[in-house]
Amino acid sequence: MQVQVRYYAAAKAATGVAEETRDLPAGATIGAFLTDLGGSSPAVFARCSFIVNGTATTDRARVLNEGDRLDVLPPFAGG
Secondary structure, three states, X not given: OEEEEEEOHHXXXXXXXXXXXXXXOOOOEHXXXXXXXXXXXXXHHHOOEEEEXXXXXXXXXXXXXXXXXXXXXXOOOOO
């Protein structure tokens, strides 16, 4: 299945891209997606939160579906 992924800030720097389409196996979770990223700065992704189709989540066990949009958001500084 294909999932559209957008990376922000440190996640974008870690992957080297702002947006990509990832092929994942059916029933893949956010955690499985992170494992699929391989060695791309695991410390950055350990602290990320996510937006799936406009809904915020930190649940890495959330199942992704064909056509989902996943935003990867590292912690942001500021006030």
